[in-house]
Amino acid sequence: MQHDYDVIILGGGMAGLTLALQIKQKQADISVAVLEKRSKKAPHAAHKVGESTVELGTYYLREELNLKDYLEENHLHKHGLRFYFSQDGNEAIDKRVEYGARNELYVPSHQIDRGIFENDLVDIVSRLGVEIKLGVHISDVDLSDEGHTVFYKENGEEKQLTSNWVVDATGRTNLLKRKEGLKKEINHNINAAWFRVEGEIDVESWSDNESWKNYINPGLRRLGTVHFMGKGYWLWFIPLSSGNTSIGIVADPRFHDFSSFNKLEKAYDWLEKNEPLCAKHLAAKKDKVLDFRILKNYSYNSTLFYSTNNWGVVGEAGAFLDPFYSPGADFISLANSWMTDLIVRERSGENVYTRTIVYDKVHSRLFENWIPIYQDKYELFDNPQIMCVKITWDFAVYWGIPSLIFTNGGFINLNILKSLFTTHNSFGERFAKLNKQVQDFYLDWGRIENKTIFDTYIDPMAVPFVADLQKGLEYIHESEEKLINKLEENLLILEKMAAEIFRVVSARIKNTPFDLSVDPYKVSLKLNKEELIEFGKAETAHALDKYMANAISALWLKEKVII
Ligand SMILES: Cc1cc2nc3c(=O)[nH]c(=O)nc-3n(C[C@H](O)[C@H](O)[C@H](O)COP(=O)(O)OP(=O)(O)OC[C@H]3O[C@@H](n4cnc5c(N)ncnc54)[C@H](O)[C@@H]3O)c2cc1C
Numbered sequence: 113m114q115h116d117y118d119v120i121i122l123g124g125g126m127a128g129l130t131l132a133l134q135i136k137q138k139q140a141d142i143s144v145a146v147l148e149k150r151s152k153k154a155p156h157a158a159h160k161v162g163e164s165t166v167e168l169g170t171y172y173l174r175e176e177l178n179l180k181d182y183l184e185e186n187h188l189h190k191h192g193l194r195f196y197f198s199q200d201g202n203e204a205i206d207k208r209v210e211y212g213a214r215n216e217l218y219v220p221s222h223q224i225d226r227g228i229f230e231n232d233l234v235d236i237v238s239r240l241g242v243e244i245k246l247g248v249h250i251s252d253v254d255l256s257d258e259g260h261t262v263f264y265k266e267n268g269e270e271k272q273l274t275s276n277w278v279v280d281a282t283g284r285t286n287l288l289k290r291k292e293g294l295k296k297e298i299n300h301n302i303n304a305a306w307f308r309v310e311g312e313i314d315v316e317s318w319s320d321n322e323s324w325k326n327y328i329n330p331g332l333r334r335l336g337t338v339h340f341m342g343k344g345y346w347l348w349f350i351p352l353s354s355g356n357t358s359i360g361i362v363a364d365p366r367f368h369d370f371s372s373f374n375k376l377e378k379a380y381d382w383l384e385k386n387e388p389l390c391a392k393h394l395a396a397k398k399d400k401v402l403d404f405r406i407l408k409n410y411s412y413n414s415t416l417f418y419s420t421n422n423w424g425v426v427g428e429a430g431a432f433l434d435p436f437y438s439p440g441a442d443f444i445s446l447a448n449s450w451m452t453d454l455i456v457r458e459r460s461g462e463n464v465y466t467r468t469i470v471y472d473k474v475h476s477r478l479f480e481n482w483i484p485i486y487q488d489k490y491e492l493f494d495n496p497q498i499m500c501v502k503i504t505w506d507f508a509v510y511w512g513i514p515s516l517i518f519t520n521g522g523f524i525n526l527n528i529l530k531s532l533f534t535t536h537n538s539f540g541e542r543f544a545k546l547n548k549q550v551q552d553f554y555l556d557w558g559r560i561e562n563k564t565i566f567d568t569y570i571d572p573m574a575v576p577f578v579a580d581l582q583k584g585l586e587y588i589h590e591s592e593e594k595l596i597n598k599l600e601e602n603l604l605i606l607e608k609m610a611a612e613i614f615r616v617v618s619a620r621i622k623n624t625p626f627d628l629s630v631d632p633y634k635v636s637l638k639l640n641k642e643e644l645i646e647f648g649k650a651e652t653a654h655a656l657d658k659y660m661a662n663a664i665s666a667l668w669l670k671e672k673v674i675i
Contacts, residue, residue: 124148127427128281151247159227169441306360512602
């Protein structure tokens with residue numbers, strides 16, 4: 113049956129526009145239309161959130177979509193994620209535990225002005241022949257085996273178009289998810305408010321303390337995504353290439369009622385109370401506020417991402433978890449890459465039925481396994497010791513496994529997916545189990561030990577194997593076998609890291625021997641000393657590893673543990 117387009121993309125935000133670009137770059141003769149509500153150019157800065165990219169999403173934009181030169185020229189080079197932990201009163205930045213890379217990072221990332229980016233993407237994809245319809249409102253979609261029909265309003269007139277594929281990229285409108293009843297709740301309830309202010313804000317200028325300034329190469333602090341951390345909340349500062357700054361408050365309602373920061377005036381009061389130094393520097397910008405937005409209980413999941421009837425959901429039209437580590441663009445990259453692969457293969461005559469089911473299952477599992485990273489963790493945000501360890505663990509997990517699979521095309525390789533995820537006790541199962549066990553351990557640790565430590569600098573890149581995991585994520589392995597071997601090697605590093613962290617904490621809290629052997633899949637502070645010693649006798653337990661113990665000693669705030 114003849115359709116108006118091969119693919120219609122509903123919504124032209126970051127997910128929809130990058131998907132259009134990816135499809136066109138993979139196969140130029142596929143006809144693609146993007147239908148977007150916005151009728152005018154997007155404003156600079158005060159457009160959308162999703163400004164800070166991390167490694168996986170950055171790799172997608174720079175390497176998969178060939179936007180490297182564009183990003184270098186039009187957006188800021190980011191200097192990683194930086195964290196400042198609460199100190200009595202939060203009035204002096206140089207007295208807080210600071211966590212972040214001291215030197216320039218090996219793998220790049222960017223701070224993206226979303227207004228500029230979406231305007232430019234419209235031009236880029238239009239040049240490739242994508243039909244962009246701005247100022248149209250999609251009202252419905254009729255999904256059918258014979259082809260889909262999209263109904264929309266343009267200049268007050270009801271219109272319709274047909275296509276072989278439909279992809280929902282309408283963000284929180286969740287057009288297809290609502291229609292098909294796919295929404296799945298997540299037990300993670302967090303609220304956010306954000307605004308942009310005119311002009312740059314450089315946290316480095318907030319102290320005259322020369323030795324504090326010199327911890328890090330000049331100029332790099334400003335380029336990071338800066339997180340100010342406290343009990344149940346974090347606050348972001350993100351610089352934008354338009355010369356403006358994005359600021360957001362994200363908090364767990366168990367600790368900070370949303371009504372205490374859901375209006376601009378209230379947000380300023382909230383800052384005054386919880387982050388007075390930030391409030392002091394923002395006071396001067398009160399008449400330079402460009403916008404103010406809020407989002408209540410922002411997380412949700414989807415029961416389906418890719419349908420065997422030639423449709424799918426990408427970006428926030430699918431699922432959204434938590435912005436703490438800026439992973440929005442990562443999930444866009446993953447979903448777009450799966451979606452593009454299905455569309456291009458089907459267009460070449462391949463039956464993609466099984467592949468669709470596999471991609472859908474892997475996406476769901478990956479997302480589910482990501483949940484424990486954030487769930488209930490806001491209660492730990494004021495604990496610098498636990499968070500310095502946890503953040504490093506989360507980086508190691510992220511760089512060593514999903515990012516490496518992505519950069520090596522593993523998520524669209526059925527052999528790799530089969531080998532990693534389908535067998536009993538598969539790599540995927542072990543990885544998920546290990547991460548969940550370690551994340552639960554952090555919660556137990558936080559409920560037992562609550563130390564506040566001031567005035568220390570922690571650089572995750574000072575842990576050599578962590579720096580290697582970051583460096584390694586861009587390395588392309590020659591064969592499927594080599595990639596799988598590398599992933600197993602990285603999982604072993606994670607097991608050892610878990611064992612070494614636990615050994616130190618358990619010795620301190622449970623009085624277990626310092627050279628206790630530790631089964632990383634059983635780390636738990638719910639066990640007593642005798643049980644921990646007994647578990648240490650298991651075949652899967654790791655004996656003390658001096659190299660690992662010394663390497664992670666960089667993460668202990670006060671008592672370094674050098675062997
Ligand atoms: C508080 C917070 C902070 C975040 N920070 C980060 C971050 O630092 N880094 C990061 O990577 N991600 C971040 N994210 C996630 C990021 O915002 C999203 O991943 C990203 O914006 C989603 O893009 P999208 O294209 O799916 O949706 P959108 O950008 O919302 O695009 C959807 C488009 O669909 C259009 N549309 C909707 N309905 C219709 C309709 N009926 N007809 C026509 N058009 C329609 C809209 O106009 C819109 O342009 C954050 C999210 C939150 C909530």
